[in-house]
Amino acid sequence: MTAQTAPHPILPLSTLLLMATACGLCAGANYFNQPLLHSMALHLQISEAQASSTVTMAQVSYGLGLLFLVPLGDMLERRRLVLILMLLAACGMLLSGLSGRAGSFALLAAGTLMAGVFSVAAQVLVPMAASFAAPGASGRAVGLVMSGLLIGILASRSVAGILSDLGGWSTVYWVGAACTAVMAVLLARALPKAAPAAPVGYGEVMKSLGELLRQHPRLRSRALIGGTGFATVSVLFSTMALLLAGPGFELSDLMIGLIGIVGIAGALMANVAGRLADKGLEQSSTLAGAILLLLGWFCLWLGGGSIWWFLLGLLVVDGALQALHISNQNVVYALAPHARSRINAVYMTTYFLGASLGSALGSWAWLAHGWSGTSLMGGLLGLLTLGVVLWDRSLLAQSRR
Template sequence: MQSIKLSKSTLWLMTISSGLVVANIYYNQPLLSLIAADFDIGEAAAGKIPVLTQMGYACGLLFIVPLGDKVWRRKLVLLDLLVVIACLLWICFAKEFWMLCVANFILGVASVVPQLFVPMAAELSTTEQRSANIGMVMSGLLLGILLSRMLSGVVGDLWGWRTMYTIAVGLMVLTWLGIYKLLPDPTPNFKGTYSSLLRSVFDLAKKHALLRLASFRGAMAFAGMSAVFTTLIFHLEGPPFNVGATVVGSFGIVGAVGALAAASVGRFTRKWSNYKVILAALLILLVSWGFTFGAGQTYWGLVIGIILLDLGLQASHIMNQTDFFAIDSKATNRLNTVYMVSYFIGGSLGTLVASWAWQYGQWTGVCAVGFGFNAMALLAHLLFARKVSA
């Protein structure tokens, strides 16, 4: 048993740091048009940047996050943040598009710090507080994703896209100092080699059907949201909106409403089973597309759709993690690796397919893709959730 207790100050440190770190890989989405103009490339080429960043994040989840069970996590987090700072500086001064692509991929690899904090919160929490504490850290992460778009949109419009990454360097230096001073360091609990550590990740995925189901649900849910936010800038640039990055970024605030509402999803488990809470969350995701597509040529339709999309995503995400963290308290980082690798592969897939859908079907194509991904999450839940929970 860990003697370290999860204090409120530690929980807030992990929550705020998670938001600030994960924001680095989402600043680029409202800035894609500015980046495309700066490097004289097309929209489809610029769309590779978020794909590479998310693919890098998935690689970091697979090869770095399992180390949280083997090495001292505080040192691992501090080292990761140094790499993040170096990549942000590289992006600031990149002169060629290939440099930007490489820097964003490595940035994604190193930006897995929040996925070391979530298992730590689960590990150091009581059973009664686990859902609430996971929800708080995940709210910080999702708010970082959403609000980063708003901030980068405003900064990009006013001072250019490189300025946003200069600001990000300063934020990461402050984050590094806060973690150096305040983060506790739970004792590692895996004694084997690095290769055996990685093998155990695949063994866990192979052994636990509940983990596989949660991973699939999470991947398909995140694919839908990634489809929207990757192409939203292109949708709003055209008629009837004809607006720029600032307005696109402001939709981060809209999504934050849903994210904050979902943070309290753990309360519903007092009356409902996890199965019913996840079912409700996935149904909310599907309903959101009725607004995003059906009223997608209006601001009110997009606002309601994105609130519901983020509410459903965050609620299902928290409950997925609550489900699988209960499997093995000594393998929380490796369990989270399986889930989050799947989650961000789903995000990368959603981004990639949405870019193609936009090219051939514009907003209608994007919404069809997003609805399809979310429908697959619901179908898997209905078919398999009761079986694997039995």
């Protein structure tokens, strides 16, 4: 029998919280660099544009890991897979830490790419939470684990700023590597064995990704919502440190990192969205998230001259992204419960490819037109997200006829 037909244990809250923490550590590692770009540029004697390219590197490598490694969750024992991926991600962080001592951008790039590829352990854990949830509570389980992941992303900027202030920008990578390795061992002891859902060859699993896309129109629409939504927010993530460290604000790495705490309140929307999904309200929360993205970018545009407008915009945009993301995941996981890891790979690959595009467009807009151009780019991508949301609603209406 497969893991889907055999009785399986229901994960206790303590294990879900441990999974949430592990997801936060894994995903957060890809965001350590964002409040430190200015310091990296100065220390490594590179341009701000080159330092900013590490944001895109992290997201592209994460996307590649999603595409080529996450599907392994449907063909390998997932507890062991999570352990291996997390330990390799810790090795990548060690390389990034060494780059500070060596003064080598090449070493930083290598560490960023390695940590990005293998930190997709988080995306093996998320569908596990859905698979081992109590009946009717998968939305809450996913929402809880995703809250940890999202809080980790946001808190990572604050932690990076604090540790940079204490011991230099590379300190966060040393600490992150140690914490990730310890968390991997704890998870290996706490997680139940998760037998593969599809005990087939890797080539067959990869081929099935395209088949899933063809079979499920709403996988396509929801993946695009995730990709365009994260692209919108990545415009902000890739440029906010440059704005806040610049002449208008002149904030330190510590202060820039602490600003990320504001976004944690927005990350709590993940748990709310999960509960709404369990009540069948994914469509309402998705539309609300798309509208809030646009409102958030209006606040951020005003935030070019006011820290209070900036903070409000950051809060709204973060909350909007979580509403979109959790609603998306609950929709796509229900499309093919036997292939959740592969479904997640398709969805999250699109999600982070969107992030990579948003980072590149944000950096270009900043260099060409400053914060006004950045805000316009964010708003345009927000409009695109709203358009895809309306398309998804039309697909749902057609399926109900």
